[in-house]
Amino acid sequence: MTPVQSPRRSLLTVDARTRRRNAAETRFRAYGIIAVSLAMLALAVLLYSVFSNGISAFRQTFIVMDITLDSAALDPTGQRDPAAMAKVTTIGYGKQIEAALVHALEAKGISSAEISAKDVSALISKESPAQLRNIVLANPALLGSTIHFRGYANARIDGYFKGRVSMESAVRDSNISPAQLQLADKMRATGLMEVGFNWGFLTGPDASELRPEAAGLGVAILGSLYMMLIVLVLALPIGVAASIYLEEFAPQNRWTDLIEVNIANLAAVPSIVFGILGLALFINFAGLPQSAPVVGALVLTLITLPRIIIPARASLKSVPPSIRDAALAVGASKMQTVLHHVLPLAMPGILTGLIIGLAQALGETAPLLLIGMVAFVRDFPAAPPEGFFDPASALPVQVYNWTQRADPAFAERASGAIIVLLVFLLVINSVAIVLRRRFERRW
Template identity: 50%
Template sequence: MSDLTQAQVRERIARRLASRHRKEKLFRGLGIASIAFGVMAVLLLFSDIISKGSGAFVQTDVQLQVTYDPALLGIDEVNAETLIWANFTAVIREALRARFPEVSGRSEKRELYSLVSSGAPFTLRERLQANPQLLGKTEKVWFAADDDVDTFVKSLDDSAEGFRGRTSEQMAAWVQSLRASGELKKRFNTTFFTNGDSREPEQAGIRAALVGSLLTLMVTLALSFPIGVAAAIYLEEYAPKNRWTDLIEVNINNLAAVPSIVFGLLGLAIFINFFELPRSAPLVGGLVLTLMTLPTIIISSRAALKSVPPSIREAAMGMGASRMQVVLHHVLPLAMPGMLTGAIIGMAQALGETAPLLMIGMVAFIVDVPSGITDPATVLPVQIFLWADSPERAFVERTSAAIMVLLSFLIVMNTSAVLLRKKLERRW
């Protein structure tokens, strides 16, 4: 009877162990499947963005032989005043007619003139301004093609016919002729990094948005980091433990979870309506993002201060150091790596924010590059938002390319935070 009971017990234990092992394998499989699904989703997202945005880094250019004819330009000499009124459009149209002399009808000429970008006259103006001796002479110049032509040329690599869109058969024939003669090429799109925003996709760039983001982040970092670190030091090292400090801690934790658009409404009500600061300025954007990132920096700074062993404080006090000397000379240097990590993460969060900046007017159409924190500006996420809402097909690839640039900055910032933490952290 005793042997039978032991056998039953062993059998029951074996069944329970088998059931536990099955559940562990199932749980492990679910974890692996979750990770695989997340990685697959990220890869699909990145592949979609890269496939759509890689074309924006290449621009189709058309080469024309232009003559700086004073009669067509309507000027006799080159100076700042005459260049303003010079008719560079007539010079470009004459070059197009000379390249395609068979074009005679008014509608055909109108379509021929749309072969190159509407910004081509500015290219000639810059060249003539840089070299006044070109007046009356002839040279070959590369011009950016129109966005429809650019889209058609890029699609020719994917199919024999290509995506014509608004490109007619006549325009396609002209493109093929230029391509066969080597007068049409795809080159690196420097305009995307050197120009501001534009209504024309082939002239649109991210320089103004990048500078605006940089100025906004500079204001945010200059305000949020010292204020956040000072608040963390006070709450962790000096503030008494009572109901008021508990209330402050609860509010700080709650503010870290408040939707970002609420901070935008707060900035609109206080900084713009009450203090009457300029709209669409990096100064106001930095103030709003400072409010948003402060809870993150305070929480991470307090965690870094808590990680410093109490023995450091006790040893310093035992040597006669004051409370301030203990904090500034011993605790703060040891906690600084964690604080810097929290600050970098907070800046990365601020770099990707759009909603609070829309509320303070940074959705404005900005062409000029801002030169200060009070100039009108936009930021990269808002620029992406504006381009995504544009109907032109060429803006699709520029939207994806801007997302690629933004993600690159975010990846660099988060990677820097991880490496900084790994390099400077100390294990006690």
């Protein structure tokens, strides 16, 4: 047994092995930096593409002019009876707007002689007659007077001011001509057209392919809000009750093990599977209406429950046993221990899990596909609770719908809708972080 001879050397000189170990550490740090920068790069590219395409959706070109409401054309009976006035369709109102535009052009001294009357009226959105009709039907006393009207301009004109349409592309474009763009330039110079913030994008309903300029997110935001409300009301008590029972009261046996495994598995099931379940259970069996937020919310609740139960159990488990022991030692019952001492301490973690679960539910599209929510819905749902049963859309659904449309203006709107969705998610996640920061206790 000879003792192992270690070479004598100074600690200050770096030998080959130490150099290798140091190099390995440097490499490891470099890998980490590369991984982080790749992730940052991907995020930056994503945000750049979404924002560069979508930010323009919040601005819109409007036509501003005075319209004299011709009572002979808009109320043929002269009785100011809303039912009789409703017989005048948007075609009749469209003629009024066209006449008003021609009049406004003359008043501003803009010659439109080289463009046909049809091309001039094509500058106005097809949504405008409906807007005007709603204004008049809501207030028949306006008939005969001159009102100030602000309506959307056609999507191609809007695209021209946003740089999506150019004079060169207009030559090849069958929907717009360079002459129309020149007229639009003149109208903007004289104040007949203006570009401004587009509240309609946030509050208006979806629109058909003939009027992309009017398409908005109103119905989708309302539908998503209704669904999140129901998911919150259902998933919070069920999820918290289930996790408290499983964590604090249930005996440890084969059954509870089985349930635990199942919950973990359910959290990983693809969401489209829940959509199929929802179609079979809630629509075909329970007879709930199609395209309704209540059905979407029930499906999303099923998806969210395991995603809530797992973090809720984890945060109950992280409450130190000494708290329970102390409460039990002074004579509290098991239920008092849990409700008075354990639950308040676990609440920040439970709420964080709940909010992140809600945020995930907000972004789900696939399960909604099967229950008829991926649809063209133009009417706003009524106020709750009846509104829960009216057809509605949802934010991610609206993104999906718009990416499929032919008109390029919808691509811009799809990116705009993604921005709105991202803002909602950001707000929800910040609430989760604030809650955690304020109420979390460390042991």
